[in-house]
Structures are given as C-alpha cells and as structure tokens.
Amino acid sequence: MLEVLACVAIQVEADQWGPSTVYRVELPSGSAEVLHTLDARVNAIGYSAAQDRVYGVDDDGGIVVLDRTGHPVARSTGHPGFLKHATAGVVVGEKLIVRVGHLMYWVDIDPGSSRYLKVVRQAWLWPPQHALNVDDFDVNPADGLLYGVATFPYGHAYVVAIDPDTGRVDRVPGTGTLPATHGYGAVVMGRDGALYVTSNRDDGRSVLYRVALDGSEAVTEITSRPARRSIDAAGCLSVPPIVDPPDPTVPPTTPPTTPPTTPVTTPPATPPAEPPLVPPTSTTPAPPPVISPTSTPAPPTPPASEEPPAQTPAPSREPLRRPEPKAELATDGHRNVRDQRRWGLVAIVLILGAGAVARAHARHR
Structure with a gap:
C-alpha cells in the first residue's frame, strides 16, 4: 500500500542570492536528492503529467521548461515582464496557472499551439486578505480546486482553496492550523489524499508537514532541512505501472497450438485363432x-474310450422316410x-x- 501511495515531487530551492537548485523529494518520507543546479532563480513551478515536463517562471518573468531530471529543455524569449515575482504555480490541463500578487495568469503550454508559452488569460483573486498570503498551491483532483496555505505575519497559517474559474479564496474547514512562518512555498497534493506543505524558514529550519483533508484536523511534522529563502514544488510525477512478477508456481498460459495433421494408422487386427483341426467327415x-x-x-488297437462323444444331430426339415444304416x-x-x-x-x-x-x-x- 505504501508503494502505491508514494509520490515523487520536483522542488526548486534558492538561498538569499544565487540560482535555484532542483531536488527530487519523495513523499511521504520527505527524503531529498539533488538533481541539478540551474543558471537562474526559478519559482512558481507546475508539473504536466501528459508531457512529463516541469514549467516555471524565472526572475525575468520568462517561462522555463525542465525535464524530470531538473535540466532545462526550453525557455521562452521576448516574454513580457508582468510574470516577474510569481510565487505560486500549477499545471491544469494544458495551462500553467501562476499567481502574481492579487492576479492569476494562464500560460499556454501546449507545444502544438501557436501561443505556446504565452499568457492567454488573467483573473482577480478575492478576497485580498486570503489571496495575498498564498505562496503556493496544487490542484486537488477530487474537486478541481487549488489548495494552498495562507500565512500571516502574526497568528497561525491555514489551508485555503481557490476556485480557478472565479478566483474566490476560502478557508478549508477541518484542516487544523500550521505554525506561523515566513511562508509555505512548496505545496503538493499527495496520492494518499493529504496535502504536503513545506515552510521556507521556521527557526532556521525548513519543515515538511502532512495536513489531512479528511476533517480530522491532523497536522503532522515529517522532516526538516536547512532553511531556504525561496522554495517551490510540483508533483506528483508520473510513475511507471507496477507489474506483479509471475507466480513461479503457476505455469505460464500459452495459446493452444494445433498439432500438424498426421495420418492415423490403424494397427492390423489380430487374426482370430485358428480352430483345431477336425478330421474330415x-x-x-x-x-x-x-x-x-x-x-x-x-x-x-485298444479303444480310446468306451463310448464315443455324444453328437448333437442337426435338425431335419422333413421326417425320415426309412431308417438309415448306422x-x-x-x-x-x-x-x-x-x-x-x-x-x-x-x-x-x-x-x-x-x-x-x-x-x-x-x-x-
């Protein structure tokens, strides 16, 4: 069961200065592995399972495309700079949805489209007291809403849901509260139906939490790593299907084959035993x-027996007319x-x- 619910996410992290480093993070364990260091700072990333590609925004507002190993495979040029300072991103269908301030932008990521890596739509986020404090979100396949964490300078943080069609932001009841930190820059929806959120800086640590969405208000700290200035995540990455090994005790099933037709030879019948020789009558x-x-x-010559064996006379069709000599x-x-x-x-x-x-x-x- 744990293998089926496991999830692999791509996470980009950066310190105060310098480019971002790409990590491979396993959920729910939280173990991380360095994949590649980029030549720019990247944020607001989302994962396209259909393309097995990660899309994000660099510091200049351009779109960067990464493969699952964290290496760049494409980048937009001449893009307008209004995507600068994007903080949250998610892929829904063939669109990368990013948040910049109080706005959401839709970027076309269909490689066959004439507007590939171009902004095709924008919408307002409201009410502003929730929208301006969401640092990252991910789509919940159960209801199609975008789930993230709203963080306030004072007090606790809590889970919110965003309707991508209307831009409305609402608090999700029954999800408990999280510590107030400098933001939760990485949010991933796990295969187990829980939300995995990572704080950027919390007393010198970057902490990974599991937030249950079943109404139990359970919030569990999983692991911690060194604090980062900027963090963002996307996942879960697609995995190959699990194939059970064949049972060695069961012989493989093979389709029946028609054997070549061979003439059927009937063995010769055993001749009946010859009757004993009878002297001619x-x-x-x-x-x-x-x-x-x-x-x-x-x-x-002495007789073989006193009397000859009895003979059964053959039936006659007509009476005898006269006695015959013996x-x-x-x-x-x-x-x-x-x-x-x-x-x-x-x-x-x-x-x-x-x-x-x-x-x-x-x-x-």
Whole structure:
C-alpha cells in the first residue's frame, strides 16, 4: 500500500542570492536528492503529467521548461515582464496557472499551439486578505480546486482553496492550523489524499508537514532541512505501472497450438485363432481289410474310450422316410475305427473257430 501511495515531487530551492537548485523529494518520507543546479532563480513551478515536463517562471518573468531530471529543455524569449515575482504555480490541463500578487495568469503550454508559452488569460483573486498570503498551491483532483496555505505575519497559517474559474479564496474547514512562518512555498497534493506543505524558514529550519483533508484536523511534522529563502514544488510525477512478477508456481498460459495433421494408422487386427483341426467327415465307411485264412491278423488297437462323444444331430426339415444304416450315419473318424474293430473281431472269431474245427477233426481221426 505504501508503494502505491508514494509520490515523487520536483522542488526548486534558492538561498538569499544565487540560482535555484532542483531536488527530487519523495513523499511521504520527505527524503531529498539533488538533481541539478540551474543558471537562474526559478519559482512558481507546475508539473504536466501528459508531457512529463516541469514549467516555471524565472526572475525575468520568462517561462522555463525542465525535464524530470531538473535540466532545462526550453525557455521562452521576448516574454513580457508582468510574470516577474510569481510565487505560486500549477499545471491544469494544458495551462500553467501562476499567481502574481492579487492576479492569476494562464500560460499556454501546449507545444502544438501557436501561443505556446504565452499568457492567454488573467483573473482577480478575492478576497485580498486570503489571496495575498498564498505562496503556493496544487490542484486537488477530487474537486478541481487549488489548495494552498495562507500565512500571516502574526497568528497561525491555514489551508485555503481557490476556485480557478472565479478566483474566490476560502478557508478549508477541518484542516487544523500550521505554525506561523515566513511562508509555505512548496505545496503538493499527495496520492494518499493529504496535502504536503513545506515552510521556507521556521527557526532556521525548513519543515515538511502532512495536513489531512479528511476533517480530522491532523497536522503532522515529517522532516526538516536547512532553511531556504525561496522554495517551490510540483508533483506528483508520473510513475511507471507496477507489474506483479509471475507466480513461479503457476505455469505460464500459452495459446493452444494445433498439432500438424498426421495420418492415423490403424494397427492390423489380430487374426482370430485358428480352430483345431477336425478330421474330415466321411459318410462312406472304409472297406474292411481282406483277411486270408492263413494270415495272422494284427492285434486290435485298444479303444480310446468306451463310448464315443455324444453328437448333437442337426435338425431335419422333413421326417425320415426309412431308417438309415448306422454305418452310414457315421460323421467322423471314430466310426471308421469302430467298424475296423468289428471286422477285426470277426476275423479273430473265424480264425479261432477254424482252429477248433481242425483240432476236433484231428482227434476224431
């Protein structure tokens, strides 16, 4: 919060004799840094945020233009001398408003104007008991009025507001009182809504005060420096925007990119497992082996199982007209094996029978 409300002002200071020195003053701390020493005495300065330039009036009544480092960048020539002895200045829009005695003057500071650095308007300040004692002012963006401090030789000083359109000067209630000094030559409106005013000389010191504008009448002394004969300030200077550093825990957001289109290749389907081999089905039974009476048949192959696996007959669309031989209903190799076994048994029976007949016949002889 303090960094957001910080303000940097340009301040010009001069002693009894000699040119002005430009300072960079930080608010609200009040720390000051020397920027540059000019070749003339300058007062009644105002800051243009749009141009980032400081405009002021020298001892001869000419307009001096400074950059934010305090170096001159332009100066008017042949200007009439009625701006001499200007004591207060502020930039409003494209105009530098300065006070000289009981008058306010508007100076055109638009670089593109044909009347650049020329006086284009003047107005009276009234009532005179307030107007003649205001040494500096700054514009309050909240209401557009010019706020300054009226100082009297005897008694206290107090905050006043000036209407730039009519020139009327009024005391601001609820702002408290300030010590009576030799004038408050530097007035800056802070970003925190308070008024920062600096006295020229107060018991050998130049004192910076913060004056609250919230009706609390709070006046706070901030810091002090050596006394000066002439002081004026302008600000707050524009600052670059504050950018928060990226959060290292959050990955940066990047716009989605469309990947290059690549052909989609479908992997070949896995071929189904091949079914187990089934012996070919034969509807015609194999012929029985030819057995001669003198040959010895091979021993029969033992059956793999007593009964063949059950078969589910295929449904028939019409009834059977006659029974079919069982041999013709065989649909697999097991039927062929069974038929071969039967023929083998028949052959064995025949051989055994023939042997028995031969032995009986031999005994009878």
